Amino acid sequence: MSDYSIWVCEYSYVKNYHKSGVLYGAHNQGFVKLPYCYVVIKGRDHVAMVDVGYNDKDYGKVLGDRFGVENWRNPTTVLAEIGVKPEEVDTCFITHAHFDHFGNVEDFPNAKFYIQEREIAKWVWAMSLPDRLRWMMVAVDPGDIVRGADLARQKRLVTVNGAVSDVLPGIDLHAADDSHTWGSMWVTVRNDGQAQSQDSWVLAGDLVYVFDNIHGPGAAVDEKEVYTPVGLAVGSQTNLVLATEAMMKQVGYDSHRVIPVHEERLRDTFPSRITREGLRITEICLADGETSKVSA
Amino acid sequence: MTLQRHTLFDRLTTVHRPDCALFADGPLPAQVMGPDDLALRLGSETSGRYAAACRPVFEDLRRVVGQLAGLMILAQLTESSEVACLAELESCRRRWAEAGERIGLLAAPDALIPHREQIAAAHAFSGLALGTFSELRPRGDNEAAFDVISRHVRRAYAHLSAATAEKAGLAMVDLSHACCSCGR
Numbered sequence: 001m002s003d004y005s006i007w008v009c010e011y012s013y014v015k016n017y018h019k020s021g022v023l024y025g026a027h028n029q030g031f032v033k034l035p036y037c038y039v040v041i042k043g044r045d046h047v048a049m050v051d052v053g054y055n056d057k058d059y060g061k062v063l064g065d066r067f068g069v070e071n072w073r074n075p076t077t078v079l080a081e082i083g084v085k086p087e088e089v090d091t092c093f094i095t096h097a098h099f100d101h102f103g104n105v106e107d108f109p110n111a112k113f114y115i116q117e118r119e120i121a122k123w124v125w126a127m128s129l130p131d132r133l134r135w136m137m138v139a140v141d142p143g144d145i146v147r148g149a150d151l152a153r154q155k156r157l158v159t160v161n162g163a164v165s166d167v168l169p170g171i172d173l174h175a176a177d178d179s180h181t182w183g184s185m186w187v188t189v190r191n192d193g194q195a196q197s198q199d200s201w202v203l204a205g206d207l208v209y210v211f212d213n214i215h216g217p218g219a220a221v222d223e224k225e226v227y228t229p230v231g232l233a234v235g236s237q238t239n240l241v242l243a244t245e246a247m248m249k250q251v252g253y254d255s256h257r258v259i260p261v262h263e264e265r266l267r268d269t270f271p272s273r274i275t276r277e278g279l280r281i282t283e284i285c286l287a288d289g290e291t292s293k294v295s296a
Numbered sequence: 297m298t299l300q301r302h303t304l305f306d307r308l309t310t311v312h313r314p315d316c317a318l319f320a321d322g323p324l325p326a327q328v329m330g331p332d333d334l335a336l337r338l339g340s341e342t343s344g345r346y347a348a349a350c351r352p353v354f355e356d357l358r359r360v361v362g363q364l365a366g367l368m369i370l371a372q373l374t375e376s377s378e379v380a381c382l383a384e385l386e387s388c389r390r391r392w393a394e395a396g397e398r399i400g401l402l403a404a405p406d407a408l409i410p411h412r413e414q415i416a417a418a419h420a421f422s423g424l425a426l427g428t429f430s431e432l433r434p435r436g437d438n439e440a441a442f443d444v445i446s447r448h449v450r451r452a453y454a455h456l457s458a459a460t461a462e463k464a465g466l467a468m469v470d471l472s473h474a475c476c477s478c479g480r
Contacts (some may be wrong), residue, residue, distance in 0.1 A: 061462075124384050142365065149422050
């Protein structure tokens with residue numbers, strides 16, 4: 001019995017992302033394609049999302065010109081591929097405040113948003129620091145925080161402290177402080193609804209970018225594999241590795257149940273299709289009675 | 297004139313909510329030409345000089361607006377007025393004051409006066425928001441104060457957004473190490 005369907009929906013991508021940003025220490029190892037995705041969780045009379053992407057009208061030209069980000073499509077177009085309208089989304093879990101995850105709240109007019117309080121508090125702190133410490137506030141758009149304040153006025157923003165169980169039935173939030181960002185979090189779906197679930201999925205946000213963050217080469221330390229953290233962290237790589245261990249523990253060390261949304265090879269692991277716009281839809285699992293959105 | 301009145305009436309009644317920041321006094325936020333747009337007309341030295349002087353002001357205001365919005369989120373959702381006493385708010389006030397001094401020294405060539413006005417308006421509205429933080433009351437009903445702060449912060453952000461000029465380094469997001477800093 002599965003309560004929720006889960007899809008990873010690509011909304012844009014960059015063809016040549018430096019590999020060292022994905023894998024700590026992978027210097028001079030070339031480039032990889034980096035899909036930009038959000039996750040849709042549908043079931044138990046809810047439509048939820050993990051992150052909401054960014055709004056092209058604010059950043060599109062800069063990202064295209066300077067960073068080679070291509071083929072952005074709005075949520076209406078992307079979500080139509082799985083039969084969902086943005087207005088139907090009632091809950092959004094924001095894994096962290098980077099613009100490409102928190103940058104499009106206005107396209108989900110009926111959603112309530114969840115974010116770690118620490119994520120907001122520490123960004124405020126970082127913005128208060130002298131200019132020489134500016135590195136600590138990269139990739140955050142003050143405009144997203146302004147829109148977050150508007151959401152708070154509308155009672156549509158919820159800040160949480162640490163782990164929270166059953167935000168929606170069988171869906172939990174877990175904090176990873178001082179890791180990729182100050183207050184990152186991941187989302188765990190216990191798809192059988194059981195406290196000791198045998199059917200858990202972890203939606204990792206940017207705590208894990210790709211499979212290689214979990215299955216890194218371990219020969220140098222006489223291990224078959226070791227965790228290799230994400231390259232980009234304002235917290236620490238140690239905390240990223242510890243978060244990876246915690247996520248893996250939740251899924252009984254079945255690594256294919258930890259979903260890295262920036263992983264192009266999700267299509268090799270889960271049923272997927274490419275849309276008319278050239279973007280990928282990956283079907284992680286289907287709720288009872290739900291029809292596939294990737295098979296003909 | 298009649299046409300203008302109708303247009304304004306339509307805009308006010310159909311587009312803007314009663315609490316829209318555009319109802320406040322002052323120049324409207326409107327995208328203006330930045331030093332990068334005007335480099336050819338003004339000469340690279342003139343526009344470059346203005347851009348260089350404007351960058352620290354823009355950076356100050358970008359942070360002030362972000363801090364104010366973040367502090368407002370925390371004050372609302374924690375239902376705590378202690379935010380008004382935080383060191384972060386004090387540093388925000390200092391940064392805002394420094395930005396004001398820099399704006400006072402910011403000389404704009406004629407073509408860039410509208411740009412400077414947007415910057416000055418962002419500073420003015422963020423100052424109004426800052427001032428309202430001191431009105432938050434412990435254990436009191438602060439909803440009205442939050443409404444005012446929210447309106448001023450939105451307005452300040454709108455003015456600052458109108459003054460963005462990517463090539464001149466006046467950008468809302470520092471992408472230098474971001475998820476998209478990708479091999480270029």
